[in-house]
Amino acid sequence: MLSSKPFRFLSEPRTAGARAVGAWARARQGEDALPLTLRPRRVYILPTRTGIGAAVLLFLMLLAGLNYNNSMALMLCFLLAGVSLVSMYECHRTLAGLKLHAAAAESAFAGTSGHITLHFDNEDRRTRALLAVGCAQAAPSLFDLPPAAMRPVRLLYQAGTRGRQRINRLELATAAPLGLFRAWCWLHLPLEAVIYPAPHGKRPLPPPRGEPLEGHRRAHESSDEDWAWLRPFREGDAPRSVAWKAYAHGGPLLVAHYEAPAGAHRLLDFALVQDLPLEQRLSQLTQWVLDCEHRGESYALSLPGTRLPALHGPAQRRACLEALALYGL
């Protein structure tokens, strides 16, 4: 469904002319810094095909009116011309003055899609309607901004290969209100997403190291009373570590934090999968990281030149995935 073809108009410039225009706009506007107000001078506007058609139509009406020197026909033609011009201003105004507070590109696994989130702020008393924002890698998102409203707008971008993916240029466009003109604005934001290797590989996890005391482990697995402390549930927490008993008693959703026994962790070592090609190796390691996280186990990552100590949790997951994503780049 989301083939890239219909979004061609938002894609990276293909012809030399379009590239030159893009480069000119880039040089003219410079790199954008947040928060950003779209000043009128950086909102570009051109007639659409419908607009050109309307111009031809108006010209024919003008000829008819002038030929017969018919006041009513001329007035009709002039009124329509006025309405078109007003719509041009309205179209430009839909973008001019809009504020962008924050922009972030979430990391994603290669081959999947991630979110770009933009926080727009409409301070104006009028609704800014029918806006679309998109970029070369992302299908455009459509949104309205009611008067004095701040809205997060999410874009789904297509993650490429592992490594850093830069969102070079976002295009914010509108054809409101009549579709005769299309105003657009290029945003050159410092948006960068880290694309993790695609998790892949069926090899079993390496055995845990520094095996904890047998009794401790059994106690840990058998009882929920054994946790060190509780903290509120956060998205991404393994369901396994949720204190379900406490929840069942009517309490909030809490996550049990266990004192990790010293040294009880798995070492995800690059060397363990030396027989695979590089990308598959990284994919396997990524899969292991996810598996460990899912089990709620601590893990350490060892890559040539990088060594991450044994921990677990979102921060560890992210550090490991980033190290894997950027390995060798």
Add this chain to the structure above:
Amino acid sequence: MSTRTWLQVLTVGRSRARAGPEARGSTPAGVPVQAIGWVLAGFLGAVALNLHHTALWCAPLALGTAAWRARAWRRRPQPPGGLLYTAVVVVLALAALLDFRTGGSLGAAASLLVVMGALKLSETTQRRDWLIVMSTALFLLLAACLDAQALWRLPLYGAELWLLCTALYALGAGTGSGAASSGSTAGAGTQTGAQAARATVLLTASARSLAAALPLAVLLFLFFPRLPGAFWALPQGDQALTGLGNEMSPGSIAHLYESDAAALRVRFDGPLPPPAQRYWRGPVLHDFDGYSWSRHPLALGAPPPLQYGGLPYRYEVTLEPNQHNVLIALEMPQGTPGTLPSFDTFDYQLITPRPALRAISYRLVSYPEYHSTEPLPQIVRQMDLWYPPRRNPRSAKLAKQLRAGARDDAAFVTAALDYLRHGGFKYTLEPPRLGLNSVDDLLFGTRQGFCEHYASAFAMLMRAGGVPARVVTGYLGGEWNRFGNYLLIRQSDAHAWDEVWLQGQGWVRVDPTSVVSPASLAEQLDGLQPALAGPTSRLRSASWILTSVQALQAVNAWWQDQVIGFNFNRQLDLIGKLGLGHQQWQALVWLLAVGGALWLALVAWSLRPRVWARPDPLARAWHRLEHKLGRGVTARAPHEGPIAYAERVGALHPEFARSLHALARRYARLRYGPAAGPAEVERFRRAVQLWRPRLRRGQSPASRGGPSG
């Protein structure tokens, strides 16, 4: 609505969606559902405005197609395929073309437009199709404007334009009721455009836009360069224009008496001519076949010079569209109007190359007295003496008898008039029919008739008696409109009289109707209608009705003259009045450039970004609290948060420290905690309002300052 169709809205046709599986879904591809109703209404409205000149089958066709399309409101209609549909298309196209061939008029063009729009309507699926329907609707409105420009139609045209603009906004606005888009929309974006698609919003938006466009339209109307003439003309259809024609047969003028329509309006620079002199000359008829009179097809040389006498009348005529190509003028005009291509003929008709398709205006000078200074050319004498010899034998005999008994031509004229006066003739608008020997039938048979009968009979008598005579058709009298300061001459003022050539005097006007029925003529001269005229004229005798009718007429006349009649010459006049007359083109360019720039600036200013000035109620309540604590040491420093601020001020003023702490904590909770409802904010506002820092009398916390004891 799917993202794809949205993109179509944005790219407009660049990626044209094929009617794929998703287009067969619940929404027509690329078109907001609400827009369909607006476009259908706009199209039907445009068709309705053209009803008066399109073919009869146009209205049912448009209504039927629109109803059929509306039935398939929310889904994409299956175009009625196959042989039947093709046959219908072919038949309709042929019908329209046939209409074009027979009529060849604007009405036929409008019929064709209706067919095109209706056929397109039956297969509308995409935004582009709807835009084509909109274009045909706009062109239909244009056709109506080209064809009919009466003032009373103006509100209709305005309403239709508003409707069409609203349809344009609806087509542009999009919809919220479409299917949820494919996961890529913003979280809040599923109702995209829903707000913009509401009827009131659309109507307001288009009305505002039209109002903003109006100043520009007026500017362009006044100063966009007009053309001095047409460069291409659709042949005008056989419109039933009432008015004088190129022919006069018994009954042709009587039928004009039923028409209240204006024929011409005249504004005089100075005083009006007295009623008896208000003879408005039109087509002059020479050729008589025994029954009807017609104009002579050939131009017989230049007008013989005249010697004018009396006070000249200078005036401007606005002539309604007519069938003849004669400029109506007060007897006797001198020269031709400079602003129109026209020439003077041997019988003093002012001829324009083609009949006026719309109201035209021109200035003239006329003299109440005139004398021919040269003898009548032989060719004209022969023409104006000829009558069909086998027709009207008794009248010819009577004429010869009267001529034989008269001393000279002038006496013969008098004798003939006496014959009409005392012969028991009756003036009536409903005379019995006359046969081919119309003059004999009138003089010796029916003895009933009105101006054209008597003018025809008198001219025939004159010719038979050897006096050159011709029939002049035109208008007599006129009604003074004091609101518009003009003389209104209606079609019902049409009149026919004679001109006879008398040796030594030249052409002399003789009005035989005046001797038959002096009373009826006097009535006409007073601006009243003959007794048998239509009901409106009887109504007009009541004075207040007369007043209001005249006021309406004045407005209508202003509309006709100043708005509909605004043309190349009037534009020149206007520039002249502005003092820019010598360089027309430069003046127009300058006026348009300056005016256009002003208008653009005005539009930009009216659309300037306007920040919502009022801060939220919570912030206002907190500001109020800060205000209560006054300035100085107790004023909040920019870096201080509410709690820190309350603690600091509380340390300075222990007497209200507790309540201040409570308020600050409450504020912090409302501001930074989970979203607070308006009720809670309101309670906080009231708490702040009621809060009185307990101070010693006459002291504000600000004036006290410093740590309290």
